[in-house]
Amino acid sequence: MHKSRCLALIFAVLLGFFSLTSGGEIKNQHRESRHGDSSYIFNHTLAITLVEYSSAVYTIDVSALFSWTCARCVDKIKDFEMVEVIVDIENCLQAFIGVDHNLNSIIIAFRGTQEQSIKNWIEDLFSIQLDLDYPGMPGARVHHGFYSAYHRTSLRPAILSAVQNIKSTYWNISIIVTGHSMGGALATFCALDLVVNSGEKDVQLMTFGQPRVGNAVFATDFNEYIPKAIRLTHQNDIVPHMPPYYSYFPTITYHHFSREVWLREEGVGKDKQLIEQICDDSGEDPTCSRSVYGNSLSDHFDYYGVELYADADSPCKFIMAEGTEEYNKGVGGNIRLSRNPNPTLFRQSS
Numbered sequence: 001m002h003k004s005r006c007l008a009l010i011f012a013v014l015l016g017f018f019s020l021t022s023g024g025e026i027k028n029q030h031r032e033s034r035h036g037d038s039s040y041i042f043n044h045t046l047a048i049t050l051v052e053y054s055s056a057v058y059t060i061d062v063s064a065l066f067s068w069t070c071a072r073c074v075d076k077i078k079d080f081e082m083v084e085v086i087v088d089i090e091n092c093l094q095a096f097i098g099v100d101h102n103l104n105s106i107i108i109a110f111r112g113t114q115e116q117s118i119k120n121w122i123e124d125l126f127s128i129q130l131d132l133d134y135p136g137m138p139g140a141r142v143h144h145g146f147y148s149a150y151h152r153t154s155l156r157p158a159i160l161s162a163v164q165n166i167k168s169t170y171w172n173i174s175i176i177v178t179g180h181s182m183g184g185a186l187a188t189f190c191a192l193d194l195v196v197n198s199g200e201k202d203v204q205l206m207t208f209g210q211p212r213v214g215n216a217v218f219a220t221d222f223n224e225y226i227p228k229a230i231r232l233t234h235q236n237d238i239v240p241h242m243p244p245y246y247s248y249f250p251t252i253t254y255h256h257f258s259r260e261v262w263l264r265e266e267g268v269g270k271d272k273q274l275i276e277q278i279c280d281d282s283g284e285d286p287t288c289s290r291s292v293y294g295n296s297l298s299d300h301f302d303y304y305g306v307e308l309y310a311d312a313d314s315p316c317k318f319i320m321a322e323g324t325e326e327y328n329k330g331v332g333g334n335i336r337l338s339r340n341p342n343p344t345l346f347r348q349s350s
């Protein structure tokens with residue numbers, strides 16, 4: 001038996017099985033009936049594309065990112081029209097937004113944290129509180145830090161105006177939001193914001209190695225608004241285990257939304273293969289990443305063999321126009337590079 005499950009079982013016995021059996025099952029049925037689009041299927045091809053976007057957004061050379069000439073940009077994605085790159089210097093955040101003409105979608109990508117030490121950041125996740133009521137969703141609680149990083153920085157206004165700008169040119173276009181690690185948490189709040197506050201109809205989310213961001217009520221509400229949501233987790237990646245979920249107190253702790261897809265490695269050497277395990281719609285499938293110890297940093301930085309971390313040795317560093325000007329945290333003045341969408345450059349139809 002896996003250790004985490006064993007531990008949970010011991011606790012359940014000690015606590016007289018409270019809330020684990022009856023409460024859990026009812027909650028599950030409840031969730032299934034409320035999930036309108038449980039038929040939404042994980043798309044491997046899409047995941048392979050989106051992990052490239054989530055990697056590209058870590059590029060510190062903002063000019064190369066904007067011109068889509070950065071090493072991580074030119075790799076696999078050809079038909080991408082960059083519209084806006086946003087760097088919030090003060091809060092050390094970065095995002096971009098553009099149009100993928102193959103997918104006929106707006107892509108919004110958020111970078112993960114670029115703190116001095118990712119280890120410190122992860123350690124801090126242990127103890128963060130569900131300290132904010134999500135506006136307009138009774139009982140839904142989230143962590144104010146994740147919420148604020150999207151809602152109370154320069155990212156949100158820039159993204160919302162870029163979406164409007166793109167939609168005035170490409171009116172019938174869907175939206176895909178993506179990100180890795182902390183970027184996945186920002187992507188979560190962005191996707192929800194677009195549906196709840198901007199009235200967007202066709203928004204999907206795919207994140208890589210994101211932490212939990214809210215409680216069970218938030219998770220349920222989130223899945224109602226964003227039925228097309230996939231959270232990829234890789235093997236023993238530590239971050240999806242943070243902040244902790246306590247299975248014997250399922251309603252009062254942090255709780256992932258669904259649907260997890262667990263990337264686990266099987267076999268060794270030449271026989272090694274990556275299994276994409278589609279998890280149940282509870283958000284906390286005990287047979288997926290929760291069945292192992294989440295203790296790996298290297299699994300966190302690698303999804304499908306794509307590197308997901310900043311290409312700089314110092315944190316919060318940004319470069320403009322290839323090495324000429326450098327912007328560091330504290331200098332002030334956020335960076336926003338934008339252009340208007342230009343359909344004549346892209347001839348893909350429908």
Ligand SMILES: *[C@@H]1O[C@H](CO)[C@@H](O)[C@H](O)[C@H]1NC(C)=O
Pocket residue numbers: 043044045046049103
């Ligand atoms: C999966 O996504 C790709 C685009 O990345 C698309 O061409 C394909 O039709 C999708 N497959 C399914 C089954 O939806």
Ligand SMILES: *[C@@H]1O[C@H](CO)[C@@H](O)[C@H](O)[C@H]1NC(C)=O
Pocket residue numbers: 172173174
């Ligand atoms: C708009 O896009 C959707 C899905 O991408 C498609 O099914 C629909 O036919 C499109 N509508 C028009 C008027 O092009």
